[in-house]
Each structure stands twice: as structure tokens, then as C-alpha cells.
Amino acid sequence: MIPAAFDYARPASLDEAVRVLADAGEDAKVLAGGQSLMPLLRLRLAYPDALVDLDRLDGLREIRDDGDAVVIGALATHHQVLRDPLVNEHLPLLARATATVADPAVRHRGTFGGSLAHADPAGDLPAVALALDAVLHARSVRGEREIPAAEFFVDWMTSALEPDELLTAVRIPKLGPGWGVHYEKFHRTAQAWAIVGVACAVRRVQGAVEDVRVALTNMGPVPVRASAVERFAEGRTLSRDALRAAAAHAADGTGPPADLHGSAEYRTHLAGVLTARALTAAAGV
Amino acid sequence: MPRITVEVDGAVHQDDVEPRVLLVHHLRDRAGRTGTPVGCDTSNCGACTVLMDGLSVKSCSVLAVQADGREITTVEGLGLGGAPHPMQRAFHEEHALQCGYCTPGMIMAAIDLLRENPDPSETEIRAGLEGNLCRCTGYQNIVRAVRRAAAEMRDPAAAREVAP
Numbered sequence: 001m002i003p004a005a006f007d008y009a010r011p012a013s014l015d016e017a018v019r020v021l022a023d024a025g026e027d028a029k030v031l032a033g034g035q036s037l038m039p040l041l042r043l044r045l046a047y048p049d050a051l052v053d054l055d056r057l058d059g060l061r062e063i064r065d066d067g068d069a070v071v072i073g074a075l076a077t078h079h080q081v082l083r084d085p086l087v088n089e090h091l092p093l094l095a096r097a098t099a100t101v102a103d104p105a106v107r108h109r110g111t112f113g114g115s116l117a118h119a120d121p122a123g124d125l126p127a128v129a130l131a132l133d134a135v136l137h138a139r140s141v142r143g144e145r146e147i148p149a150a151e152f153f154v155d156w157m158t159s160a161l162e163p164d165e166l167l168t169a170v171r172i173p174k175l176g177p178g179w180g181v182h183y184e185k186f187h188r189t190a191q192a193w194a195i196v197g198v199a200c201a202v203r204r205v206q207g208a209v210e211d212v213r214v215a216l217t218n219m220g221p222v223p224v225r226a227s228a229v230e231r232f233a234e235g236r237t238l239s240r241d242a243l244r245a246a247a248a249h250a251a252d253g254t255g256p257p258a259d260l261h262g263s264a265e266y267r268t269h270l271a272g273v274l275t276a277r278a279l280t281a282a283a284g285v
Numbered sequence: 286m287p288r289i290t291v292e293v294d295g296a297v298h299q300d301d302v303e304p305r306v307l308l309v310h311h312l313r314d315r316a317g318r319t320g321t322p323v324g325c326d327t328s329n330c331g332a333c334t335v336l337m338d339g340l341s342v343k344s345c346s347v348l349a350v351q352a353d354g355r356e357i358t359t360v361e362g363l364g365l366g367g368a369p370h371p372m373q374r375a376f377h378e379e380h381a382l383q384c385g386y387c388t389p390g391m392i393m394a395a396i397d398l399l400r401e402n403p404d405p406s407e408t409e410i411r412a413g414l415e416g417n418l419c420r421c422t423g424y425q426n427i428v429r430a431v432r433r434a435a436a437e438m439r440d441p442a443a444a445r446e447v448a449p
Contacts (some may be wrong), residue, residue, distance in 0.1 A: 001326055008287065008304030008350060031348075038346040041327045051304065055351055079340070103416025105334055105341040105394065156308070191329065191415050 003041035007050040022141045022164040024050045035106045059194035074113025074167045081112055092172035094180035094199055097128045113167045121160040122193035127223040131199040131215035133165050134172045138164040153222035178203045182281040184274045194218050195261045196270040200278035209233050219254040228252040240285050247276035289353035294362030309333040311349035320361040320389050331417030334390035335359045341397035360389035367443045372396055381430035383421035391417045395431045396439040403439055
């Protein structure tokens with residue numbers, strides 16, 4: 001199908017972009033890589049009055065070292081993230097999860113920032129941002145602000161961004177030495193959305209779990225930290241049994257959706273199984 | 286209506302386009318490149334895959350206005366002087382198609398894969414083509430064709446034939 005008509009603007013600078021977005025009002029949509037938005041427009045599930053296309057804001061594509069963190073421009077494509085030496089060295093969890101996003105053609109266009117702003121509960125990267133304690137930088141004509149990942153995902157496909165705000169960059173603290181990571185995703189076919197996904201990082205010190213982060217994809221309207229698992233795993237001796245016992249708490253406090261891919265009960269079961277896999281893979285036991 | 290300039294298979298096209306026009310429709314209806322089909326409405330099938338500035342994209346998921354100032358290569362831009370591209374030849378020789386609907390996108394995605402990885406394993410080929418669906422062949426012959434084309438394209442004598 002052909003999308004419904006809309007006004008189109010392609011600002012040449014960030015200043016112009018936030019001005020255009022502010023003037024465009026609440027029924028405007030931001031177009032980044034477009035790999036989620038274009039299908040919605042085509043199926044007429046979305047019919048915005050205007051699109052503000054960020055394609056020419058090349059300054060937002062940069063990935064840079066910022067001391068104890070890596071700062072990823074919101075328009076960095078998945079393709080770019082996957083091949084970036086800083087990401088691969090300091091944020092291997094992001095690299096692993098990004099490799100599972102859609103397919104090569106989609107990864108050439110789709111952006112890291114777009115995936116977060118889209119806030120799809122089945123998207124892989126929101127859980128990664130949550131697990132890694134990312135901080136999202138937003139900009140509008142009213143100024144700049146920083147939003148922790150834990151406050152960014154508000155509801156089903158709803159982020160904390162105001163209608164006039166653009167996501168410009170994402171600052172992610174580097175994982176130091178001793179961390180192992182894994183992203184475990186369960187889906188039906190090669191390129192389907194995650195039925196459930198688990199983003200996991202484990203820091204091992206002298207045969208014990210010193211620190212652990214676990215975040216779940218598609219176990220509710222927003223990505224969630226599996227805090228019960230983190231609590232049960234931390235300080236334990238590094239063993240498969242201990243990690244599996246902790247993983248049994250993966251679905252504690254979650255309200256998973258039911259859809260044609262699986263019931264809430266099935267997702268609850270999957271969360272435990274996949275978290276056990278993710279923990280043991282990340283811990284290397 | 287915005288005016289856009291797009292180079293399609295080596296020819297420059299200037300057109301006024303409605304912002305909502307998809308690149309695939311622009312290629313088919315304005316640039317006459319009907320070799321690129323529309324296969325689905327969901328971005329799943331990959332039949333409309335073309336190269337934009339050398340990288341594979343699904344042309345149903347890009348607006349024509351977003352291709353302004355870019356170079357597009359469709360399946361019709363492959364091969365020179367009537368000689369097919371080694372990938373096209375390999376698809377023909379390995380019987381990598383039945384109905385042929387997925388073939389233009391499959392070939393463009395396979396060429397994109399070889400640009401990054403000139404000697405892919407069978408697993409890497411399957412992963413590289415995961416965004417392209419074929420409902421006839423069961424993929425076996427497609428994988429075989431990509432391996433054959435890769436071998437041919439790594440061979441300098443074969444590569445000379447396709448150098449632009």
C-alpha cells in the first residue's frame with residue numbers, strides 16, 4: 001500500500017530540526033532509518049501530518065569514546081554499531097544483540113536511536129540499554145536533558161520523549177575487565193521479533209558472581225530489569241546450579257503479553273529457560 | 286512537490302515526487318526499472334532489495350525523497366554489454382529460481398553479502414540472505430549459486446569480465 005499523504009521536511013542541521021519539530025506539532029513523526037516507521041505508514045497503522053527526516057544530520061551518526069563511557073549518536077545505523085571497534089571492545093553486549101536485529105538490508109538503514117525511541121517491547125535494543133544503564137540525551141528548542149534508560153521506556157511503544165524532543169545520543173558506561181555478556185533471543189523464524197529476549201552481563205571475581213545485570217525483552221509493555229535474578233545471583237559461587245536457581249526468578253513481577261506467538265504462561269516459562277542460558281553463557285560456566 | 290535527483294543504474298533521473306512515494310514505486314513507475322518487484326507489504330520478503338550507495342536496502346522501506354542525491358543499483362544495472370553478472374549466471378546455472386519473483390532481491394542481497402565477505406560459508410550465506418524469502422526453491426540451489434558466484438568472482442579472470 002502507499003502511505004497516506006504527509007508534509008515532509010529534511011532539516012540540514014540539528015538546530016533547524018528541533019525548530020521544525022516544534023513547529024510541526026503533536027501529529028508529526030520523526031523519520032530516522034525508517035525501518036519500523038515505513039511499514040507502519042505503508043499499512044496505514046500510522047498517518048502523521050508531517051515527517052521530519054533526520055537523514056542529513058550526519059553529526060548524529062558519530063560513535064565516540066568518552067572516558068568511562070561510549071557515546072553513540074542516535075543516527076548510528078545497526079550496521080555501523082556492529083562494526084564499530086569501540087562498541088566491540090567496550091559494549092560487546094550491544095554488538096551481540098544488534099547482530100540479531102532484523103536482516104542486513106534493514107541494519108543498513110535502521111538506527112540505534114530509532115530503535116530506542118520507537119520503544120517496541122519486542123525490540124532487542126531497549127533491554128540492552130536498560131541492562132547497561134544507558135543515559136539518553138534529548139534535545140528540543142527548550143534545551144537539552146538526560147533521561148536514564150530506566151525512565152525512558154514509559155509504556156507500550158511510548159518513550160519519555162516529548163513530541164518536540166529529538167533523541168540525539170546515547171551514553172553507555174563501558175563494561176570493565178571481568179565481565180561476560182550474552183543476548184539470548186527466542187523467535188520463530190530467522191527474522192521474526194523476539195518472543196522473549198534476555199540481555200545479560202556478569203562480572204566474575206575469584207569464582208564468584210560479583211555483579212550481574214539482566215534485562216528482559218517482551219515480558220511486558222516495556223523492557224524490565226530482572227531484579228530478583230540479579231539479587232539471587234549476586235555474591236553466589238559461580239556454578240551452573242546457582243545461576244539456574246537464580247534464573248528461576250526471571251519472570252517475578254512481570255506481566256508478559258499474550259499474542260499469537262505465545263501465551264503469558266509460555267513467556268513466563270521462556271523467561272526462566274532463556275535467562276538460565278544467558279547467565280551461564282555470560283558467566284562461561 | 287520536492288524535486289529529487291537520483292542516479293539509477295548509471296542514468297541520472299530528476300523528478301518531482303510526492304513525499305509519500307516509496308523508492309520501489311519511483312524506480313518502477315518513473316525510472317522504468319520494473320525488474321525490481323513489490324513482494325509484500327510488511328518489509329519481510331526482500332524481493333525489492335536494491336543497492337543504495339552500494340549497500341543493500343529494501344526499496345519498499347525507503348521513500349523516494351530519501352534517495353535524493355544517492356546512487357541506486359537495481360538488478361537491471363548488473364552485467365555489461367549483454368553479458369550477465371556472475372551472480373546472475375550462477376543463479377541460472379544452479380537453477381536457483383523457480384517462479385523468479387524473489388530473484389532480483391535475492392541477487393542484490395547476495396552481491397551485497399559478497400562485498401563484505403568474498404568467501405562466505407553456507408551458514409554465512411544463509412545468515413546474509415535472511416531478509417530475503419523464497420517460497421519455491423527451499424534455498425538449497427540459491428546457496429549453491431552464491432557459492433559458485435563467489436568462487437568465480439574471487440578468480441581474477443572472471444572478475445575482469447564484470448569490472449565496471
